[in-house]
Amino acid sequence: MIDEFEKENKDLKKPTILGMIDAKPAFDVVRRSNLIRKLHHLGLSEQSVLLIDSLYTNATTKIKWNGQLSESFDIEQGVQQGLTQTTKEYFHKLGDNVILLCTIEKAGNPIEWVLQFNISSNIPYSSDNNINPFLPEEIRKRLSIVGNYDLQISTIKTDDGGSYECTSNKNGVLEKHLAILSIVTPPTEILIQNVQDNKVSGTEGQILALNCTALGGKPPPVVKLTVSGVSVLVTGNQSVQYTNRQVPRDFDRQTVTCTVNHSESSTAFMKTAMIYLNCSSSDISEGMTDVNIFYASPETLVGDPICREVLQTLNLTTIVIDDFHTIATWGGDIDGKPAFRKWFQYIHM
Structure with a gap:
C-alpha cells in the first residue's frame, strides 16, 4: 500500500511524507x-x-546536546x-x-x-x-x-x-x-537419580538414563560416571548424564559408579547402584510357545511384571529357580531381620 501511494505521488510530482509511530516495548x-x-x-x-x-x-x-552534558x-x-x-x-x-x-x-x-x-x-x-x-x-x-x-x-x-x-x-x-x-567449599553429597534400594530399573531395548549429581561444592566439583562391564565413561562439572536410547542386555546387573573429586576433599565421594533390566516382552515370548523349562532368578521370575505376564501364556512343566536352596533359609524375615533377597518370600514351594 505504501509503495502504491509513493508511486502515485511520484507520478503527480508530489512529496511523500510518512509518520511512523513505534509502540513501546x-x-x-x-x-x-x-x-x-x-x-x-x-x-x-x-x-x-x-x-x-x-x-x-x-x-x-x-544527555549530550551541542557538546554540553546535562545533569545526571x-x-x-x-x-x-x-x-x-x-x-x-x-x-x-x-x-x-x-x-x-x-x-x-x-x-x-x-x-x-x-x-x-x-x-x-x-x-x-x-x-x-x-x-x-x-x-x-x-x-x-x-x-x-x-x-x-x-x-x-x-x-x-x-x-x-x-x-x-x-x-x-x-x-x-x-x-x-x-x-x-x-x-571454596567441598560438596556435601552425591546422588544417583532414580535409585531405589541401590537399584536402577529399566527395560531392555528402551531408554535408560543415568544421572550423577554432586550437591554443593565451589568451585563446581568434577563428577565421573562409569558402568562396569561396558564402555561407559562420562565426566563433567557438578552433574553428568549418560543416556542409552536402546539399552542392551549387557547392562543388566552392571554397577553404576558415581565419583566426585574436589580440591577441598582429601578423599573422593563415591556412590554405586546396580542396574536391573526388565526383559522386553518380544524377547521373552518370541519363539517360546513350546518351552517346557524356564530358568530364571527370583528377581526376574517374580519381580519383572513383563516376565510374569509372558509366563502366564506359556505351557510350562518345570521352572528352575536360581539359588533354590536359599529360599528356605533367606526367603523371609528371620528373627525380625529383613529378607536377604526379598523376592524369595513370594515364591511358594
Whole structure:
C-alpha cells in the first residue's frame, strides 16, 4: 500500500511524507522489580539474578546536546544503552586475603564499591579511597582500597562471599565491574537419580538414563560416571548424564559408579547402584510357545511384571529357580531381620 501511494505521488510530482509511530516495548512499561522477581521465581540462580539486576540498580545517565552534558538523572525504565560491564569470579578459602580488581579507569566521578545484599538493595563499601564509616567495625577493619581502586578484604569469612560491584559514571555512561567472591567449599553429597534400594530399573531395548549429581561444592566439583562391564565413561562439572536410547542386555546387573573429586576433599565421594533390566516382552515370548523349562532368578521370575505376564501364556512343566536352596533359609524375615533377597518370600514351594 505504501509503495502504491509513493508511486502515485511520484507520478503527480508530489512529496511523500510518512509518520511512523513505534509502540513501546513491553519492558519499557513493566515494573523492573516485578521482572527481577519473576526471574527469581523461574529458578535462575541467585548470582544470575543479581548480575541482571545490577545492570539496572542505581543506573544514571546524562544527555549530550551541542557538546554540553546535562545533569545526571536516574534511568527508571527502558533497556540500557551503552552500558559497559565486565565480570570475574574469585574462589578463595576461609582466612585468605583477597583483592577484588576494579577494571574501571577513573574519569572524574568517584569509583564506588558496593556489596549486592539482595536483588533490591546494595551495601556501600567504599567511594574512591574511602571505606564506608557506617559499616560494622568487624567488616570495616578488614577492608582497604589498593592499586587502581581495587577492594582488598583480609581474612575472609563465610559472610564475605557474594557479589561485589565496582561502578563509575563516565561521560554519561555507567560502567560496572562485577566481582563474585565464592568461598571454596567441598560438596556435601552425591546422588544417583532414580535409585531405589541401590537399584536402577529399566527395560531392555528402551531408554535408560543415568544421572550423577554432586550437591554443593565451589568451585563446581568434577563428577565421573562409569558402568562396569561396558564402555561407559562420562565426566563433567557438578552433574553428568549418560543416556542409552536402546539399552542392551549387557547392562543388566552392571554397577553404576558415581565419583566426585574436589580440591577441598582429601578423599573422593563415591556412590554405586546396580542396574536391573526388565526383559522386553518380544524377547521373552518370541519363539517360546513350546518351552517346557524356564530358568530364571527370583528377581526376574517374580519381580519383572513383563516376565510374569509372558509366563502366564506359556505351557510350562518345570521352572528352575536360581539359588533354590536359599529360599528356605533367606526367603523371609528371620528373627525380625529383613529378607536377604526379598523376592524369595513370594515364591511358594
